[in-house]
Every structure is written in C-alpha cells, then in structure tokens.
Amino acid sequence: MKAKGIRILDKINRVVSVKLQDILKEISNGNLLYWSILHFYGSGVLKNEKSIEVLEEEANKSEKGFFLTWDDLNELANDLWEIEDMLVIGSKKQEKIIRHKIDQDMYESCDIVIEMFDSCYWEVFSSDEALINRLATKFKHTIFLKPNFEK
Template sequence: MKSKGIRISDIKNGKCVPLSNLLETIQDEKQFFWAWLWLDVTPLKNEGQYVIELQKKINQSKGGLTATFESISETSKKIFQEIDLTIIACKTKENIHRYKEDKEMYETCDIVIEMIDGGFWEIFSKNGAWINQLAEKFQNIEFLTSDFQNKKP
C-alpha cells in the first residue's frame, strides 16, 4: 500500500503546532511498534535533564529507540518547541530501524512523523483517511507523495 503524505506549517503561539496535537489524532495506536529515530527539541522548564538525556540516547543509538505510544505522548508534553525529530510506527517489528533513504522509510513504515528545522511537520501514513483528517484539522497544509525524489523539476 502506498503512503500518503502531508506537510503542516500551522503556527500556534509563535511556533509550529506541537507534537502532542498530532499524536492525539492517531487512532488504533496500539497496533503499531513505535520508535524515535531523532530528537532535537527545546524542553519545557524543569524537564531539561530528562529530555536532554533522552535526546542523547536516541541520537546516539544505532537503530533508533523503541518506545510505546504512551511514552512518546508523555514525552511530547515535556517539549516547549520541536526543532528536528523523527518518529516511526510499523505494524511489523522488523521494520523498526534507521533507514538509509527517506523514500524507503516513507514507503515501508505505516506512520512517519518528522519535524523539519522547527518550521513544519511532514507526515506520511498508509492510512490515507488519517492524512485527510489532518488536512481538515490544520489550515496551512500541502499534500506530499513518497516518491518525491522521482519528481521532475
């Protein structure tokens, strides 16, 4: 099944909408294996030590850091601003790892959530209905395809 993608550039309180707002729209999250592949964020006050340690653990890991959806959701509430991050979810545990090519990751994983330079979210999912739901929830959006590298200029 081909993935469908969306770029979300909505601004809320001077920064891109928080990860927690995206996570609350995911249904049936327990059917997936989850992992952090990258985390670079500004933590909320009093959450610095925890978030900084988590960032090191994730970013220095060979294959990413597996996590439950609940732990990702809880961590999202400790973030003041997302700068760069990548989270993947797959129904097949063997697909939870770092990918050499973004295109392969977008097409293999059931969900890919990325924050790019603190400016916008790029989300790919095999659940097109969820992508459409995100398009209705947010205003500043653009649909993406996972074969972006094959597009002609």
C-alpha cells in the same frame, strides 16, 4: 505500501502552532504500532528518570532509535517545551523500526512517519490515507505531499 503525505504549516506570529500531541490525537491505531524516535533536538523536562540529553543521544545514535510505547510517546509529547527537529516512526512490524539510509525505504516500510523540520513545519507520511485527510481537515495551512521518490 503506498504512503501519502502532508506538510502542516500552521503558525502564530511566525511560530509553528501545531504540537506533536495535536498530530498524535488523530492517530486512531497508535497503540497497535511499535514506535521509535530516530532523531530529536529540542527541550523539555521528562517525567521519567531520563534527561533530554539522554533522549537525544539514544535517538540520534542508536541503530533503532529510542523505542517507546504509544502511551510513552503521548506522555513525552506533553513533556516537551520545544521541538526543533524530530523524526518519529511507527510500524506494525518491530523489525521495520530501524534507521533507514534511504527515505523511500522508510516511507514504504513504516506505517507512520512524523517529522519536524527546523522548527518550521511538520510532515506526516502514512499508508493510512484517512489519517492524512483528518490532518488536512484539522489544520488550516497544509500541503499534500508525495514521497520524493514518486514521479
């Protein structure tokens, strides 16, 4: 599957102004996908019985990451105060929700990849070109990307 990508660089006073929930709002078929957080470092207070530390450990160490539903992902996005690093993947096929050793495999097999880099910017890759175009329209400072493996 061909993935298109976008880097979102919107900032206010040199701080990323785009929240995870701002990106999630543009995903029209999120409830049809399986979701997992494969990497997380940040802060917040979770409404369920898990702590941020448990979320980090499960996301960062589990082979398949921290599984959650679309509704749970949206609720989590609202519970987080700060996201320094995060990798979220969504796929129509549950067997594709794994920790990929090569980014190319992740981009090709997952329907949506959302990543925050060092509190600096978001990158979103998706086989849904319309999603990438909606994000480009919604945010001011964006750069279209191709997965690194494309020439």
